[in-house]
Amino acid sequence: MILIFSEECERTTDEVVQWLILNGKKFLRINREDEVRILNVSPSKGIIEVEVNGRVFDLCQFSNIWYRRGSLAPNCVKVAISELGNQPHRVQQVGQFLSNEWKILQHYMFFVLERKRGAIGSFSKSFINKPIVLSFAKECGLAIPETVITGNGSVLYDELKCKPLITKPISEAVTFRNADGSSSKMLTTSVQELSFDRDSEFFPSLVQHRIEKWIELRIFFVKDTYYSMAIFSQNNAKTSIDFRNYDDERPNRMVPFLLPQLVQKRLRNLMDKLGLDTGSIDMIVTPQKEYFFLEINPVGNIEMVSKNCNYPIEMEIAKYLAYE
Numbered sequence: 001m002i003l004i005f006s007e008e009c010e011r012t013t014d015e016v017v018q019w020l021i022l023n024g025k026k027f028l029r030i031n032r033e034d035e036v037r038i039l040n041v042s043p044s045k046g047i048i049e050v051e052v053n054g055r056v057f058d059l060c061q062f063s064n065i066w067y068r069r070g071s072l073a074p075n076c077v078k079v080a081i082s083e084l085g086n087q088p089h090r091v092q093q094v095g096q097f098l099s100n101e102w103k104i105l106q107h108y109m110f111f112v113l114e115r116k117r118g119a120i121g122s123f124s125k126s127f128i129n130k131p132i133v134l135s136f137a138k139e140c141g142l143a144i145p146e147t148v149i150t151g152n153g154s155v156l157y158d159e160l161k162c163k164p165l166i167t168k169p170i171s172e173a174v175t176f177r178n179a180d181g182s183s184s185k186m187l188t189t190s191v192q193e194l195s196f197d198r199d200s201e202f203f204p205s206l207v208q209h210r211i212e213k214w215i216e217l218r219i220f221f222v223k224d225t226y227y228s229m230a231i232f233s234q235n236n237a238k239t240s241i242d243f244r245n246y247d248d249e250r251p252n253r254m255v256p257f258l259l260p261q262l263v264q265k266r267l268r269n270l271m272d273k274l275g276l277d278t279g280s281i282d283m284i285v286t287p288q289k290e291y292f293f294l295e296i297n298p299v300g301n302i303e304m305v306s307k308n309c310n311y312p313i314e315m316e317i318a319k320y321l322a323y324e
């Protein structure tokens with residue numbers, strides 16, 4: 001039987017599930033929004049017994065597992081805190097303790113499941129460290145942009161004298177909700193000289209030399225198969241810095257792309273170092289046909305690549321899960 005961890009509104013998971021249903025394969029899908037109650041977790045007996053929406057399962061009995069996205073909802077933490085009543089000083093302390101307890105328990109459960117022979121994806125590796133990934137990419141022979149993390153205006157000023165700069169989050173981009181109900185998302189942006197004081201001090205920020213683009217690449221990989229897509233974003237002022245700043249009126253052209261074998265080999269070596277068997281890779285190809293590695297998202301978008309390039313990614317994931 002197949003076990004899938006995802007979210008309610010995740011269309012790629014929906015498509016994989018549809019394929020499994022059409023082929024008569026049994027599965028359990030646990031979404032982040034589902035109510036999961038821990039019944040019996042025993043490292044000595046090899047049991048992870050939980051109740052999901054009123055049904056009881058031993059998760060260790062599943063052989064093929066796909067971690068797509070999400071986590072297990074910590075409902076038990078909320079219930080335990082609610083029992084404290086009106087004790088604000090205790091709520092914060094006990095809440096922090098129980099949250100830490102839940103993190104360790106959840107990490108253990110995913111650890112056990114991810115060691116299964118038929119497992120794809122990883123909860124524990126779904127949050128990665130960009131600077132570490134860049135260091136590994138360089139070790140694997142991949143070109144990376146000149147990168148500096150600084151909170152010093154003079155350092156930033158000196159870098160800006162060398163080449164145009166861009167900045168992006170060190171962690172992952174987040175969306176901020178504005179007072180008027182609109183939202184603002186952190187995207188890659190250019191660094192303007194007049195936007196900071198040379199003598200200023202600020203929170204350490206990641207800046208990179210801006211790479212001249214011929215095309216951007218979005219590469220989704222599953223195990224040893226790499227599906228590559230070229231994105232012609234450089235001729236549109238709105239998307240030239242970050243194609244995720246989508247232009248709905250003039251969409252970027254996106255087409256299948258054949259990744260050179262040497263680049264693919266180096267990417268495989270990088271994924272081996274990181275212990276990843278699935279995810280989305282972003283790269284830039286310069287007009288001189290140089291390939292620059294930018295970053296990887298272990299739970300990145302699949303649908304954009306499969307739909308624009310007519311790749312059967314969802315079907316291949318389903319076939320892998322259905323293999324006995």
